[in-house]
Amino acid sequence: MGPERAAVSADSRRARREAELAAQAQVPPHPLHPRRWLPRFAVLAALAGITVALPLTENVSPGNGTFVAGAQAAAVPLPSTVEALTGVVVTTTPPPAIxxxxxxxxxxxxxxxxxxxxxxxxxxxxxxxxxxxxxxxxxxxxxxxxxxxxxxxxxxxxxxxxxxxxxxxxxxxxxxxxxxxxxxxxxxxxxxxxxxxxxxxxxxxxxxxxxxxxxxxxxxxxxxxxxxxxxxxxxxxxxxxxxxxxxxxxxxxxxxxxxxxxxxxxxxxx
Ligand SMILES: [Zn+2]
The missing domain is CATH 3.30.1380.10 (Muramoyl-pentapeptide Carboxypeptidase; domain 2)
Incomplete structure (x- = not known):
């Protein structure tokens, strides 16, 4: 590959990248797919905050929730992004009666x-x-x-x-x-x-x-x-x-x- 073709190729990649960025800017953020627009630190902040906030919501009652605050939070799996942002707890454990x-x-x-x-x-x-x-x-x-x-x-x-x-x-x-x-x-x-x-x-x-x-x-x-x-x-x-x-x-x-x-x-x- 000669230098001329390499320069063309680099220009081509730059142009494609610019087109992608422009397209992303026009797509409104989807509430259930925050990774497409949220910076990574924002996702992490939401996950950290939710371990404290969820026990206060109607979806998880005290003593019955799967999330805990503080030091214990590291011992349990973090909620999925969907769970964290919607407040809906997804469980795969069947109830005892079943x-x-x-x-x-x-x-x-x-x-x-x-x-x-x-x-x-x-x-x-x-x-x-x-x-x-x-x-x-x-x-x-x-x-x-x-x-x-x-x-x-x-x-x-x-x-x-x-x-x-x-x-x-x-x-x-x-x-x-x-x-x-x-x-x-x-x-x-x-x-x-x-x-x-x-x-x-x-x-x-x-x-x-x-x-x-x-x-x-x-x-x-x-x-x-x-x-x-x-x-x-x-x-x-x-x-x-x-x-x-x-x-x-x-x-x-x-x-x-x-x-x-x-x-x-x-x-x-x-
Ligand atoms: Zn008898």
Whole structure:
């Protein structure tokens, strides 16, 4: 490239630059694009000022804003230029109600309920196995459930009462039961009425105070699903023999306190 062409090229660039400057002078400044016209120091001044000014605006309430004044300002991201000049805070964090799924919310609700009511069955100390044979336990050794009449041995009663608290938190009422501890005499009456559908007297886990029968409607729909999901968490199961296709009669309402049954009960009987 010779000197003449270089001079022409320099003149050409100067002329183009002058044309650009003239064009910029005629364009009115856009309020959302201040970088096109504001000197850099003005932008910085606006950003610095806004960290103090924003908490006073309606858009950011005290204690709830994302901007802080003073020394703390360096620790948080500066607002974008759009945010700074319009006062509109742009957030990308979803609110807690959207971030949490239903299961998490329900578990939190149950946990809160359980912590508020630490004694699920007042008057029941949750003591273990009472003396006596199947169906011949002293009722004074058992704990009375929320129904006011049904009884279970202490540990089973305590755990089903905890389950009931969770059930109440979910459905707003108590779990409906028809049977708990059953005396030998009661089991004999039941056997004479129901035949093969009732356990041999002396071989029922009801006789150890380790089984309950749900009201039949509880085993269906939303409550049935809830109990299947939550019963085992509290140590209660609908035993294998009572399942559809199990070795015994189909009894979706019959639930047992598994640990007690495995230690002391009739694992295979109703
Ligand atoms: Zn039963």
């Amino acid at each position: 971030a949490a799924d239903g299961t998490t919310a329900l578990r939190a609700e149950v946990a809160a309920s359980r912590s508020e009511e630490r004694d699920p069955l007042p008057g029941c100390d949750g003591a273990d196995r009472p003396a006596g044979a199947n169906g011949q336990l002293r009722t004074s050794d058992l704990c009375t459930l929320w129904t006011g009449s049904l009884q279970l041995r202490g540990d089973a009663a305590y755990s089903i009462a905890e389950l009931n608290l969770a059930f109440r938190a979910r459905f707003g009422r108590d779990l409906c039961l028809t049977d708990g501890y059953r005396t030998l005499a009661e089991q004999r009456v039941l056997k004479s009425r129901k035949g093969g559908l009732a356990a041999v007297p002396g071989r029922s886990n009801h006789g150890w105070g380790l089984a309950i029968d749900l009201c039949s409607p509880e085993t269906k729909g939303a409550t049935g699903r809830w109990i299947k999901e939550n019963g085992p968490i509290y140590g209660w199961e609908n035993p294998d023999w009572a399942l559809s296709g199990g070795s015994g009669p189909f009894e979706p309402w019959h639930w047992e306190y598994t640990r007690g049954v495995m230690e002391d009960g009739e694992y295979y009987s109703s």
